[in-house]
Amino acid sequence: MSEPSASSNDRLAHPYARPWWKDALVYQVYVRSFADSNGDGVGDLAGIRSRLGHIASLGVEAIWLNPCYPSPQHDHGYDVANYFDIHDEYGTLDDFDALLADARNLGIKILMDLVPSHCSIEHRWFIAALASDPNSPERARFYFRDGKGDAGNEPPNNWQSAFGGPAWTRLDADPTANNGKGGQWYLHTFAREQPDLDHTHTDVHQLFDEIFKFWFDRGVEGFRVDAVAGTGKHPDLPDQPPVGPEVGVLDITWMNEYTVFRPEGHDVWRRFRATIDNYESGHPGRELMMVAEAYAVRRPELVKAFTEPDQFHQMFSFDLMLTPWEKHSIEQAMLDPIAILAKTGVPPAWTLNNHDIQRIVTRLGRSDAHLPEIWTNNNLALSRADVDLALGERRARAMAALIFALPGSLYLYQGEELGLPEVFDIPADRREDPVFERTGGAEIGRDGCRVPMPWTNDASSSYGFSTPRADGTVGEPWLPQPTAWGERSVSEIDDIENSTLHMYQSLGEVRDEFAVSQPLEAQTIDIGPEVIAVRRGDLVVVVNPTDEPVQLDLDHRELAITQPVFASEPAEMHTTGVIPANSTIWFSS
Template sequence: MTASHPTPPATDPDWWRSAVVYQVYVRSFADSNADGVGDLQGIRERLPYLRDLGVDALWLTPFYTSPMVDGGYDVADYRDVDPMFGTLTDFDNMITDAHALGLRIIVDLVPNHTSDAHPWFQAALVAGPDSPERERYLFADGRGTAGEEPPNDWESIFGGPAWTRVADGQWYLHLFDPAQPDLNWRHPEVRAEFEDVLRFWLDRGVDGFRIDVAHGMIKEEGLPNVGFSTMTTGQRQVELLGKGRLPYFDQDEVHDIYRSWRPILDSYPGGRMAVAEAWAETPQRLARYIGPDELHQAFSFDFLDATWSADSFRKVIDTALAESTIVGAPTTWVLSNHDKKRHVTRYGDGEVGLRRARAATLLMLSLPGCAYVYQGEELGLPEVLDLPDELRQDPSFLRTGESRDGCRVPIPWSGQLAPYGFGPEGSELSWLPAPATWAALSVAAQTGVPGSTLELYRTVLGIRRTHPALALGDGGITWQDTDPGVLAFSRATDDVELTCVVNLTGAPARVSGYGAPIAASAPLTDEGDGHLLPIDAAVWFERRLAG
């Protein structure tokens, strides 16, 4: 560790076990130079906001050199910053300031594939079949009399075949866009390259990595067919993701990679960590990514996918906590991210969706483990559903008509007119347009306003950080007996108990016996010796225990 790259802000190696991590979608967070695109300097300028919000760490989406075919998840240089976002000096300045404010930095690592602009892939195209350069990727001859058909029936996650033919007749694999060729992770040069990339960013002081497509790097030997395709059955292979086995995902050999990465992470001070974006057919297989010799966390997408019902949430929570006990690592909770429709909209949109989203926040933040918050959810932002097609940039939109752009609209900071302070004063540029309704949702419009979603987040994040029952991080929960449709669970120390109650019944619910309310997603009504909890609302109660 050099003097110019200071160590992380605290020495607790287990910080990640109970952290609240704020996901920054870099080009939609804050624009410092009025070009309409968020950047590293913009993040640096807004770090005090994030400190005051009460989060512990930031996860930054890719900011590396890239043609930006897939929002930066097509990386051309893993050791540099794309000029769109700034420079390495900007990164160093940002991480230094973040650490000074007590904030840690997690960066996105994209190891499954590179950009087709990466020097390795450009060399592979020139070198031709059977060359050492092609061995770093997954090139194969086609089927048919003249090799005119793809090598197998694999499909891209973004729709269509997962193979593209090059001029000399061979095909290359891309499980995502054709501009994202998959690497051959059985090649020693690939493994050595990414171990060096890890060290490059660890040396600059990063506190962790979010591993993109962590389940995808190893493909089954022989590249066998799945056995069905959209063209033959109408069912897309991606529909098996998280439900069944695919020959290009969740192969046992992928764990060898993470067993080689863990000693590198452990060799740096301050608790450097890694979290997997992984999909597996069972919770048991997902749990295999986590452990003292592999990764520290894996996202619990089942919580994100839970329906608005007590039964759904309870089943997901029980399953996740049981798995966390098996692997000895805390669960990682998430309600929204840059790939999913914002949960305000998923829960019904409008007032109903916002009401439920606020309640779900109290539910998530009272559970043991680590929570990830997606930028703008603290403002109650909904999905933008009416973006003009010509402005959408998600590569999957052109292939399937499905778009993730609606959750990536730049967040509103201040003012009455779009882009709401996204850039410097007077700047009117924004790479995606924000709706007129967002003026009332800006940071400035909500700051200091009792009952606003922003102030709710500030309140509950502050309590979570300091409350003895929540600051434990690990541990289980105790479910309380309730009326049908009401969820209630407690966490306690020897001295104090905190109980979270969520009303999912569709009618106000009477709650009593848990102590005094210390935070609520909607106003409670006193009723005798208890309280009336509104529809789609959650509350935290605190009760002092007899010593």
């Protein structure tokens, strides 16, 4: 495939001019797993530069980089030690600037990942806090508290970590320390290596003002903001009310009303938005943005609160990512985001995959994926049902064809364009997700969706992930790849007609031509009891979520003057009105 030029990635002209981020196609790069340029087994910025042609071939307008700041990598970048530099395994600031310049030449913007709720135990502030006395200004930037019980031996409250185990870690158990209260405890909503920042502190305000300016000055166009639900705490830090035994260990935190979706968090987002708006006003021509990551599925009131005009520009809609493969569930997953768009003008940021959840090919391939009662916030991640990967890939293709048509922006996760499945057989001693360690292996964690990308069928180069060193050797990839990984590589499926890669490339083109050219609105319509249908302007998208072909009435008033223009199973696209099982067809006048 030839390298795309900047002009080949330009959006087709259409009458609905709007900020680029309102309906952008964005590609998420998990830096550590995308491409390794120096043979050490770890992805890096130079590796991304070498594969920009692949990203551009999908028609994307922006790349979102998972955290690539200096970090001890206890949570692979989400424990930030320095917000103003690049992690040495990934390169340097010069490498970042070169990536940004190359991307810009292809018409692609760069978004960074911002982690405001916590930093790393190796951040200079936390190191200073450890060296300071209780109640010192250095500790006031975090949540340090005396413990309860004799000599403070018990945590300050009963909060649990989102990764399992207590949300508090003690510094020093010496009972004579701190005037007999023992060593203080510090709060970490996630891993113990990720101390929570107290955003009521003016130093924290100033830090994030400086972070925005630093990266905007380099040319970054926006931020995906991590874990916004857990930013902000009840000032008294009271105990969480008891939860029932049916609540999973990883769900307890997200039911804690004193640390999740707090009003104090919205004060943080207002400050962030004011910083962005002030910067933008002084730099004409820039269209900056931030998008919120919070799992507020089926809670439209939360989405509205986060996307008030003085807060986030957009918020991720995980509804379709988490829905079972069933008509009513899929329709319901579209209704709230589309209704919010109609009322507020804020378009959703859709996605089907990311670095925190099992890949959709595996999830939709499970034998219980069609059952509405299995819906959870992890959508089948806890299911032990059998997986049919061929069926899962077909359903995932159909879901992608639906989501590409919807109003709003769309975030792809690296490898979904290859139809990659979740990898389960990672040896315990190779797993790196702190979820696995903190739950004693009871939860396998998120490593399975982070396995390095396969680019070729050459096992000696980690399936093209690593560029060999001068002596021809490559280091072992940081996570092991399956032996059949090369069969799903870019080079292998690029030669297969109607491959998932080809479908994604085509979807990028038809999205511009038939979807983005429509208004930012959509409605579900009724054209039959077995199918899902969505109208967006002149475009009608029909999904058959059943395991049998469905005959459509092409004389129906919604379809009468249309013709099929795209299908998730293109070999079966025709004008007889039969929509194949587990597939999607676009119709347009």
